[in-house]
């Protein structure tokens with residue numbers, strides 16, 4: 001059993017890129033998602049920047065691997081790699 005959630009996403013409530021990423025993950029049937037609301041928890045935005053080296057939301061980790069933002073998530077899907085990444089043990 002993998003430790004932690006399958007997907008970790010730092011996001012805000014009003015960000016369209018965050019909503020698009022969530023829609024893709026929902027379409028993939030992913031329900032094991034830890035969501036960190038950086039608009040509600042500014043300290044976690046700092047944490048997100050330190051962990052990812054990025055300042056934009058969303059920032060997404062799949063099984064502990066940082067994949068980037070919404071565009072990178074969709075690029076993985078377009079490349080046919082997202083399912084395998086989500087399924088990896």
Ligand SMILES: N[C@@H](CCC(=O)N[C@@H](CS)C(=O)NCC(=O)O)C(=O)O
Nearest residue numbers: 015016017055056057058069070071
């Ligand atoms: N290419 C990025 C775009 C993300 C993006 O622009 N997010 C906006 C909110 S919707 C943001 O974080 N803006 C704050 C900033 O640019 O500092 C992605 O695909 O995730």
